[in-house]
Amino acid sequence: MTAEMASLVYTPIGVIRSEHHEPEKTPIQPVYARGCSGRAEILPQYAEGLKDLDGFSHLLLLYHFHRAGKPLLTVVPFTDDQPRGLFSTRSPRRPNPIGLSLVRLLRIEGATLHLSDVDILDGTPLLDIKPYIPRFERVDDASAGWTATVDEETARQRGRRGYGE
Numbered sequence: 495m496t497a498e499m500a501s502l503v504y505t506p507i508g509v510i511r512s513e514h515h516e517p518e519k520t521p522i523q524p525v526y527a528r529g530c531s532g533r534a535e536i537l538p539q540y541a542e543g544l545k546d547l548d549g550f551s552h553l554l555l556l557y558h559f560h561r562a563g564k565p566l567l568t569v570v571p572f573t574d575d576q577p578r579g580l581f582s583t584r585s586p587r588r589p590n591p592i593g594l595s596l597v598r599l600l601r602i603e604g605a606t607l608h609l610s611d612v613d614i615l616d617g618t619p620l621l622d623i624k625p626y627i628p629r630f631e632r633v634d635d636a637s638a639g640w641t642a643t644v645d646e647e648t649a650r651q652r653g654r655r656g657y658g659e
């Protein structure tokens with residue numbers, strides 16, 4: 495096995511606290527989690543790295559889906575009824591169960607980030623934080639694959655999982 499294929503070990507930089515305790519009642523993306531508050535509690539040894547983050551309205555959080563089931567290479571997405579290839583979905587049940595959420599940063603108090611639009615379960619180990627930078631990430635001509643076949647209202651209703659209704 496080559497070095498690239500060997501297993502990797504990451505250590506969490508903190509923990510995500512949220513109002514979500516049950517996976518099946520948690521919105522499936524930040525866009526469907528408007529107003530769902532949460533916090534990222536960063537370990538003291540990483541607090542220095544939070545400097546200059548306060549000017550950003552949105553953050554990309556990378557985290558470990560610590561309550562995901564075993565991986566599945568074909569899944570039925572939450573917003574669809576058709577089986578889809580895992581890597582065309584955002585299912586938590588992945589070989590490397592890494593989550594990615596674009597959340598709103600409300601304020602920073604010490605080593606705690608106060609957040610909104612959180613689609614993440616309480617107690618989730620946080621792996622990394624990156625600022626959302628429109629100049630780098632915004633794409634105006636993106637194609638949405640199979641998700642374009644699901645109408646907005648169906649996606650919103652299924653995506654919110656009861657929130658805001």
Ligand SMILES: C[S@@+](CC[C@H](N)C(=O)[O-])C[C@H]1O[C@@H](n2cnc3c(N)ncnc32)[C@H](O)[C@@H]1O
Binds near residue numbers: 618
């Ligand atoms: C479809 S995933 C999308 C998460 C993220 N925005 C992404 O794209 O990677 C969102 C669902 O993951 C589940 N979830 C959230 N945090 C989790 C965790 N720590 N372990 C397992 N499942 C989790 C919840 O059921 C939530 O509805």
